[in-house]
Amino acid sequence: RRSHMAVSYTDPQVSMDLLRAVLQPSFNEDIMAVFKKYHKFFEKAAENVKENVGDDVKTDQLIREACRNVLEHVRSLPVSHQTLMTSAQLVL
Amino acid sequence: RRSHMAVSYTDPQVSMDLLRAVLQPSFNEDIMAVFKKYHKFFEKAAENVKENVGDDVKTDQLIREACRNVLEHVRSLPVSHQTLMTSAQLVL
Numbered sequence: 001r002r003s004h005m006a007v008s009y010t011d012p013q014v015s016m017d018l019l020r021a022v023l024q025p026s027f028n029e030d031i032m033a034v035f036k037k038y039h040k041f042f043e044k045a046a047e048n049v050k051e052n053v054g055d056d057v058k059t060d061q062l063i064r065e066a067c068r069n070v071l072e073h074v075r076s077l078p079v080s081h082q083t084l085m086t087s088a089q090l091v092l
Numbered sequence: 093r094r095s096h097m098a099v100s101y102t103d104p105q106v107s108m109d110l111l112r113a114v115l116q117p118s119f120n121e122d123i124m125a126v127f128k129k130y131h132k133f134f135e136k137a138a139e140n141v142k143e144n145v146g147d148d149v150k151t152d153q154l155i156r157e158a159c160r161n162v163l164e165h166v167r168s169l170p171v172s173h174q175t176l177m178t179s180a181q182l183v184l
Contacts, residue, residue, distance in 0.1 A: 012141045012149050016158045019137045024165050027130055031166060034122045038115060045111045049104045057104050066108045073116050074123060 035067070042066040127159070134158040 045066070046059035137158070138151035 010145060012138075012145055012154055013157065015141050016134065016137055016154050017161060019133065020158050020161050020165075023130060023133060024162060027126070027162050028166055030126045030129070031123075034119070034126060037122070038119055041111065041115060042108065045108055046104075049107050053102060053104055062104055062108050065105065066112050069109060069112050070116060070119050073112075074120055 038070060039063065039067060130162060131155065131159060 042063045043059075046057075046062040049062060050057040050059050134155045135151075138149070138154040141154060142149040142151050
């Protein structure tokens, strides 16, 4: 048991991942906060479009497309395509 | 020219994308700010590991792995896997 702990605390990857695990909830919250902020703008815009154009406007679809587009136009994140690919579960 | 404008302003997708384009710089900034914040924590931790473990520790690699891992543990973003796939250019 003792040697197991010793290995854990001196392994660089393990040390880094302990920190990662500690920060994870806060990171998730920060990322979600950004998405929620812009989602709100798109919701209002879609309601507006519906008022102006007519009831056949599907607001949910407009919002989803806008969210997808805003993400597709993000550039130069400090992570790779490959990383983003595996980074989240789908909700939309 | 007039009819072109009329089409633009009544097309729901176009209206939504005009808003998206307006919000894009701010969205990019917010997302980058989150990444920078946690990148900083990982930088400090990696320096610490190097001090404790020795000079053969590759801090850049440790930081990159930590960034990848924190993203891989993000759950329930309001976007799909597919969307994230195409959402960013790689820098790392």
